[in-house]
Amino acid sequence: MILLNQSKLSRCQMLAATIRLSDAIHTFCHVQVLSSQFCIQSVTESDFPMSHVLNIAIIGAGLAGISAARSLASAGHAVTLFDKSRGSGGRLSSKRTDFGNFDMGAQYFTARDHGFRQELKGWLDAGYVEEWTPRVYQYDQSGLRRSTDDQQRFVGYPRMSAWSRALLEGLELISSTRIEKLQPQADGQWLLVDDQNQEYGAFDRVIVATPAPQAAPLLEPASQLAHAARQVEMLPGWTLALSFSEPLDTQVEACFVREGPLDWISRNSSKPGREQADTWVLQSTPGWAQMNLETDKADVSQGLLSAFAEVLGMDLPPAQFSHLHRWLYARPGQQCEWGALAAPELGLYACGDWCLGGRVENAWLSGQQAAKTLMSKH
Numbered sequence: 001m002i003l004l005n006q007s008k009l010s011r012c013q014m015l016a017a018t019i020r021l022s023d024a025i026h027t028f029c030h031v032q033v034l035s036s037q038f039c040i041q042s043v044t045e046s047d048f049p050m051s052h053v054l055n056i057a058i059i060g061a062g063l064a065g066i067s068a069a070r071s072l073a074s075a076g077h078a079v080t081l082f083d084k085s086r087g088s089g090g091r092l093s094s095k096r097t098d099f100g101n102f103d104m105g106a107q108y109f110t111a112r113d114h115g116f117r118q119e120l121k122g123w124l125d126a127g128y129v130e131e132w133t134p135r136v137y138q139y140d141q142s143g144l145r146r147s148t149d150d151q152q153r154f155v156g157y158p159r160m161s162a163w164s165r166a167l168l169e170g171l172e173l174i175s176s177t178r179i180e181k182l183q184p185q186a187d188g189q190w191l192l193v194d195d196q197n198q199e200y201g202a203f204d205r206v207i208v209a210t211p212a213p214q215a216a217p218l219l220e221p222a223s224q225l226a227h228a229a230r231q232v233e234m235l236p237g238w239t240l241a242l243s244f245s246e247p248l249d250t251q252v253e254a255c256f257v258r259e260g261p262l263d264w265i266s267r268n269s270s271k272p273g274r275e276q277a278d279t280w281v282l283q284s285t286p287g288w289a290q291m292n293l294e295t296d297k298a299d300v301s302q303g304l305l306s307a308f309a310e311v312l313g314m315d316l317p318p319a320q321f322s323h324l325h326r327w328l329y330a331r332p333g334q335q336c337e338w339g340a341l342a343a344p345e346l347g348l349y350a351c352g353d354w355c356l357g358g359r360v361e362n363a364w365l366s367g368q369q370a371a372k373t374l375m376s377k378h
């Protein structure tokens with residue numbers, strides 16, 4: 001059993017997590033959370049004096065991958081991020097249009113962990129992030145009413161993806177590159193092979209920071225890690241972005257929906273920096289998305305629009321802009337508390353929201369945990 005540094009954890013005034021090497025197989029590092037609250041600190045060079053610089057590949061430039069990359073790079077390691085998309089940020093994606101910036105993935109984030117709140121201060125000061133204080137409603141069988149929810153919410157400024165892009169500054173990212181295979185070398189290093197058969201590397205360590213179903217095949221060389229990833233189901237979702245030429249006559253700026261196809265509604269234009277037109281983002285429930293995964297897009301849009309009109313209790317004018325997006329892997333279906341996964345003997349690690357719970361903050365913390373575990377094994 002490896003105990004995290006006690007004095008540091010008590011400084012965080014939170015209960016600790018222990019990292020337990022899974023007894024039977026030494027290749028599987030399992031983070032066991034002993035309390036619902038735990039502290040993962042940002043890792044600095046002084047925490048782990050370096051014996052030599054490692055060449056590290058991170059597959060996935062979502063928040064988890066970026067979080068790990070920043071820790072490792074600030075400790076002096078050579079880090080290269082890979083992402084299959086043209087851009088970065090993964091599910092922190094935003095769509096830029098003539099009608100404004102729409103957040104198509106994460107709508108906002110919360111900050112409960114002490115270490116994460118410390119980071120947040122820096123992001124707020126730098127202007128990448130702002131607080132969002134919408135009028136929050138809820139809708140269920142009893143109808144629409146004001147929510148008592150007083151959660152503090154934060155958003156990337158002036159769009160979600162601007163935050164992840166700012167965090168990537170100074171890091172090396174190879175985009176539009178889908179990594180398909182990790183090839184172990186005789187000397188313990190790794191080659192990465194993409195879907196065009198192009199090779200990258202060699203790397204001393206690899207962190208896989210993709211959603212679980214995409215991580216499982218990459219983690220195959222560490223069968224315990226692949227097995228863990230295969231256990232995690234990721235649920236789908238449909239997102240519809242809308243813009244109206246005249247503001248809709250409603251006080252609603254955010255709404256948790258507990259009835260029908262919708263899960264969440266946000267008045268996108270009520271977020272700071274997105275005030276160009278009256279813009280909205282609707283998100284379906286995972287169950288409705290599952291039933292309509294292959295439904296014609298026009299029918300999906302119509303289904304979500306009808307549900308929206310029902311929640312607001314009004315006839316909607318025609319939208320001047322609409323854009324529909326399908327997420328195959330929107331959120332993990334279960335709440336795991338692994339933190340991150342590791343096969344240190346192989347130099348393979350995995351992180352992502354699926355290792356800690358499907359939220360932005362957890363993706364960040366999972367990346368921190370992967371970096372910390374990697375450096376502690378160095």
Ligand SMILES: Cc1cc2nc3c(=O)[nH]c(=O)nc-3n(C[C@H](O)[C@H](O)[C@H](O)COP(=O)(O)OP(=O)(O)OC[C@H]3O[C@@H](n4cnc5c(N)ncnc54)[C@H](O)[C@@H]3O)c2cc1C
Nearest residue numbers: 060062063064084090091105106107179352353359360363
């Ligand atoms: C519609 C929606 C709404 C949400 N709303 C909220 C919210 O309001 N609040 C909140 O806290 N959370 C929300 N979430 C969840 C939040 O977005 C995620 O928890 C978080 O962004 C996950 O970050 P990640 O780095 O783990 O994964 P991702 O952001 O998915 O990043 C993984 C990256 O890996 C890349 N990738 C995958 N396979 C490969 C490969 N083979 N080779 C190279 N690259 C690859 C992908 O392109 C992606 O960029 C929402 C998610 C969705 C989809």
